[in-house]
Every structure is written in structure tokens, then in C-alpha cells.
Amino acid sequence: MKKFKKVFLLLWFQLQTVAYRKRCIAGYLLGIVSIAVTSVNYYRFLGTHTGNLWEAFIQHFGILGNMTLIIFGFIIVISDAPFIYSDSFLKIHRTGRKNWYNAMWLYIIVQGILYYLILAVVSALILIRKTYINDVWSQSIQGYVGASSFRNNIPIPSPLLLSQYTPWSAMLHTFLLIVLYSVFLAGILYALNMYSNTAFGTIAVGVIHVITMLISSLERFGFLKPWLYLDNATLTSHFGENGLTLAHSYIYFIFSIYIIYLLGNFVVVHTDFRMIGSSENNE
Known part of the structure; x- marks a missing residue:
């Protein structure tokens, strides 16, 4: 019980520490602006309807460009991993490396949930005057299926989206998949930054995302789709009989995140925190 108390206290201190840090604010603003633009466009798309x-x-999240922008916003929020600040050495000394490591992993997960939850709330607030909570697709989106061109920069929905999912189930899976993908990238960033004592992990996850996005867009690599994390993170990849199953994606992400956690658990024992340049002076 004492161990859990230490972990949660470290988590609480970390959340307080980053609340006013420039990187965290900048990352949130990027995500909020991105989702706000789409929500305003959707408000106009609805017209007089609800x-x-x-x-x-x-x-x-039906457009990879929007998805990438939001993910980069989250990467900015987490980019100061492994979260070593001026007062971190004393906390690590008092609580132990493993407790601190577990607390920072819990922080990444909590930050991921908060980040996308806030974006969802922002979207809902912008549209609240023209929306309802009933689990039914609007007439506007139903009529937009099969359209020949974009309206108000809103992607044309697949008929499979409307037939396989309700709005609330689509929202739930969209939210969970993007959170898991973001935590997966953040875990890599955390472990690599801790291992290299540099911001190498921050650059690496950006490159990983872009390369994966390019590979997934090429038909010749279609056989890799079940193992591309970006494809597993998008709800559109789960449409139809030939689409990925949600069970596969959830298990794949959880297993991958656990492997990264175990690797980082080994790295933290050998990390020289004095060499890490993530400090308040680097903000």
C-alpha cells in the first residue's frame, strides 16, 4: 500500500509541475485548435439541421492529416520525457527509481486520457447548440454518404461507419484507439529519451508516425496492415468483412505497450539522470 501511495503522490506532483509548462500548454493548444477548426466546419455543415x-x-479522425496534427500535439505535451526537473532528483532518491518510473508511466496514460477528453469536450461545446445526445446518426451525415465532393472540409463518411456503428460506439472506439496509439508512441519516446539522455525519442516517434503513414497509403504494403500501429488506431481500418477486428487492435496495442514498459523498466535501472538535459532551464 505504501508503494502505491508513493506512485500516486509522484503522479500528482507531476501533474502539478507540468500544468503551467510551455510545452504542455503548446501541445494542448495545437490539439484544441485542430479539433476546433473541424468542429466549426461541422457546425456550418449541419446548417439548419441538428x-x-x-x-x-x-x-x-477520418482524415490522417487531422489525426497527425493532434498526435503531434500530444507528442509536444510529452516531449520533455523522462520528466527530470530541478526537484526530481530528491523525489527519485526518496521514492526509488522503480516507483518514479511507474508514476511517470501512469502520468503518460492519464495525460493521454485528459488530452483527448478535453478535445472531445471542446468539440462538443462548439456544437452544443446544434446537437443531441440520442445514439442516432443525423440526417445530414446520412445524406452525405456517397457524396461526390467534400463539403465544409468534412470527410465523406463510409456507409459502413453508419451501418456498423452507432455514434456513441464510434466515439468510444475512436477515443480508445487514439489514446492507445498515443500512449504507445509516448512510451517509445519515454524509453528512448531515458536511454539516450537526449531528445532522440521525441524525434524518433515523429519519424515512426510519418513513415507508418506513408507505408499504410501504399497498396503494395497492404499485407502489413494488421501490424501497422497507425492502421490499428484508425476506426476506418475496421470497416467491412476484410477490416481489422477491434479485439485484434486492442490486444495488439496493450501487448506492445507492455513490452515497451518492460524494456523501459530495464533501462531505468542503468540511467544516469544527471546526464539528462530535460530540465526547467531547457523550456
Whole structure:
């Protein structure tokens, strides 16, 4: 019980520490601006009609460019991993490396949930005057299926989205998949930054995302789709009989995150925190 108390206290101190840090604020602002633009466009798209509360949020992640911008916002929030500040050495000394390591992993997960939860709330607030909470797709989005061109920069929805999912189920899976993908990238960033004593991990996850995005866009690499993390993170990849199953994606992400956690658990024992340049002076 004492161990859990230390971990949660470290988590609480970390959340307080980053609340006013420039990187964290900048990352959140990038994500908020991105989702706000789509939500305003969706507000105009609805016209005089009403829509489900989460339709804009779901549609936002239907475009890889929007998804990439939001993910980069989260990377900025987490980019000061392994979270060594001026007062961190005393906390690590008092609580132990393993407790501190577990607390920072818990912080990444909590930060991921908070980040996307706030974006969802922002989207809902922008659309609240024209939306309802009933678990039914709006007439506007139903009529938009099969359109020949974009309207208000809103992606044309697949008919499979409307037939396989309700708005609330689509929202839930969109949210969970993007959170898991972001935590997966953040775990790599955390472990690599801790191992290299540099910001190498921050650069690496950005490159990983871009390369994966390019590979997934090429038909010749279609056989890799079940193992590409970006494809597993997008709800559109789960449409139809030939699409990925949600069970596969959730298990794949959880297993991968656990492997990264175990690798980082080994790295933290051998890390010289005095060599890490992540400090308040580097903000």
C-alpha cells in the first residue's frame, strides 16, 4: 500500500509541475485548435439541421492529416520525457527509481486520457447548440454518404461507419484507439529519451508516425496492415468483412505497450539522470 501511495503522490506532483509548462500548454493548444477548426466546419455543415454530439469528433479522425496534427500535439505535451526537473532528483532518491518510473508511466496514460477528453469536450461545446445526445446518426451525415465532393472540409463518411456503428460506439472506439496509439508512441519516446539522455525519442516517434503513414497509403504494403500501429488506431481500418477486428487492435496495442514498459523498466535501472538535459532551464 505504501508503494502505491508513493506512485500516486509522484503522479500528482507531476501533474502539478507540468500544468503551467510551455510545452504542455503548446501541445494542448495545437490539439484544441485542430479539433476546433473541424468542429466549426461541422457546425456550418449541419446548417439548419441538428447532429449527434460526437459526429464532428469522429469525422475529425477520418482524415490522417487531422489525426497527425493532434498526435503531434500530444507528442509536444510529452516531449520533455523522462520528466527530470530541478526537484526530481530528491523525489527519485526518496521514492526509488522503480516507483518514479511507474508514476511517470501512469502520468503518460492519464495525460493521454485528459488530452483527448478535453478535445472531445471542446468539440462538443462548439456544437452544443446544434446537437443531441440520442445514439442516432443525423440526417445530414446520412445524406452525405456517397457524396461526390467534400463539403465544409468534412470527410465523406463510409456507409459502413453508419451501418456498423452507432455514434456513441464510434466515439468510444475512436477515443480508445487514439489514446492507445498515443500512449504507445509516448512510451517509445519515454524509453528512448531515458536511454539516450537526449531528445532522440521525441524525434524518433515523429519519424515512426510519418513513415507508418506513408507505408499504410501504399497498396503494395497492404499485407502489413494488421501490424501497422497507425492502421490499428484508425476506426476506418475496421470497416467491412476484410477490416481489422477491434479485439485484434486492442490486444495488439496493450501487448506492445507492455513490452515497451518492460524494456523501459530495464533501462531505468542503468540511467544516469544527471546526464539528462530535460530540465526547467531547457523550456
